Every structure is written in structure tokens, then in C-alpha cells.
Amino acid sequence: MTSPWFWVPRRRPGAALRLCCFPHAGGDAPSYAGLARELPETVEVHALRMPGRGGSSTEPRATGLQDLVDKVTEDILTLPGPYALLGQSLGGLIAYEVARAATAAGRPPAAVVLASLQAPHRWLPAVEKLLADGVPAFGSAMPDLLQGFVAFLRDGNEEVSAALDDPRLRQVMLAGLWEDFALFRGYAYRPEPKLGCPLHALSGSADPGVSADDMGEWAAYTTGAFSLSRIPAGHLVVQTGGAHSTRVITRLLAPEDS
Numbered sequence: 696m697t698s699p700w701f702w703v704p705r706r707r708p709g710a711a712l713r714l715c716c717f718p719h720a721g722g723d724a725p726s727y728a729g730l731a732r733e734l735p736e737t738v739e740v741h742a743l744r745m746p747g748r749g750g751s752s753t754e755p756r757a758t759g760l761q762d763l764v765d766k767v768t769e770d771i772l773t774l775p776g777p778y779a780l781l782g783q784s785l786g787g788l789i790a791y792e793v794a795r796a797a798t799a800a801g802r803p804p805a806a807v808v809l810a811s812l813q814a815p816h817r818w819l820p821a822v823e824k825l826l827a828d829g830v831p832a833f834g835s836a837m838p839d840l841l842q843g844f845v846a847f848l849r850d851g852n853e854e855v856s857a858a859l860d861d862p863r864l865r866q867v868m869l870a871g872l873w874e875d876f877a878l879f880r881g882y883a884y885r886p887e888p889k890l891g892c893p894l895h896a897l898s899g900s901a902d903p904g905v906s907a908d909d910m911g912e913w914a915a916y917t918t919g920a921f922s923l924s925r926i927p928a929g930h931l932v933v934q935t936g937g938a939h940s941t942r943v944i945t946r947l948l949a950p951e952d953s
Contacts, residue, residue, distance in 0.1 A: 717786030787812035
């Protein structure tokens, strides 16, 4: 299947599970290339191309989070066989809402894995205030919330840090970060319905902004099984956790290969 919304770094036609991955704010599909390479052959990664960036530059932009969720869910429902969702940082909320939409459509995911994201009731008020204040300056006057996300992006990731130190690339990355935040304008979190599938939370032990206790609050967002794994990593757990993260994700989604 060729999708306008998902990039498949390594085709694995015989895979038993498709893993749909949602990048952090300011990130894009290639951030999951390493994970796709390291996961066992039984798992095929489908990485979301964020609206207006990379390979999806010709795709109509999503008008908001719900529009993006609707389009992505429609795409995912065409996947053959079982699938799971993995979302990191702000991508975790997109994954969570897609899981709810797919469940409502009668085809829930086998599992949802969320990393480095406080539960919505914790952080959405701050995002709403940021959006109400309008497009920020991308310099020293940048709002605290955006400065915090930039610090998270740098955390333990040399490639991202190098890009942020380049003035031209920094502007591109910050513009993408703001565009992703803007998707949440008008989003209203609804506590019901909860998920019914297993929900696995990943916490980076060196994450400066999201603690293991924060991730533990996701237990209340599903009626299914819940697990919390603490990984020696920074905020971007999948990238900075390296082999540790891959082993944990493999154990959760493909235990027979772990």
C-alpha cells in the first residue's frame, strides 16, 4: 500500500504487525528510520509524514488536529492485519486520538505505546494559552513553553542540536514546531471514551520535563492493561534510548522476538 500520510522505511511484506509511529512536535517521519532498522523482521514501521513537510508537501494540509486524526485513521484502517501505534511527545496525543477514532470505527489497535508526554489534562491549558497569544518570535523572546520544547529536542540528540545551532535550519525547525502546535488550536479533550486496548508508557530517566509519575497517569486513559517502562534516555526516548528503547518496544509488541 502506498500512502500519502505514511512513509515505510523498510518494507517487510511478511510482517505480523504494522507499527504506526507519530513524531514529536517539529519532527517528521525520518525520525523513526533507526527504529525501523532495529526492530525485528516481524514488525513493519509506518512513520507519519507531518502535514506540509518532507514527502507530504503536496498533500493538503490538515486544518486541525481532528482533521489530521480523521485522515490518518482512514489510512490506517486499510492496513492488512494487526497494527499498533507509537507516539512520542506531542505525537503521543495524535496517536491516542487516532486509537480512539479507530476503535470507534470498529478496528482498534493491538496496543498503543506513548513516550514522553504528560496526560492531556496536565499540559493542554498551557498550549491553549500559547496559541491564544499568536505566532511567537523565534528568538530570545520565545515563550517559555516553546523554549522548553527546544530544550527537550536538544536533550541527548547531537544531530538535532547541530541543526538548531545553524540559523537557517533553526528557523525551519521552529516554524515546523509552531505549525505542529497550531494543529491543537480548538482541540477540546474529551475524557470518554477510554481506550480498551493495552497502553504502554515509556519514560526517559533523564527527561527534564516529563517524569515517570507523569507517564503513570496514562493508566487512567484505558480500561485495558497498562505498563510503565523507565529507560535510560532523554526526552526523545526512541532516539536517545538507542538499543534500550528498541528492546523494550520489541518486548511489548513482539515478545516472541525479544
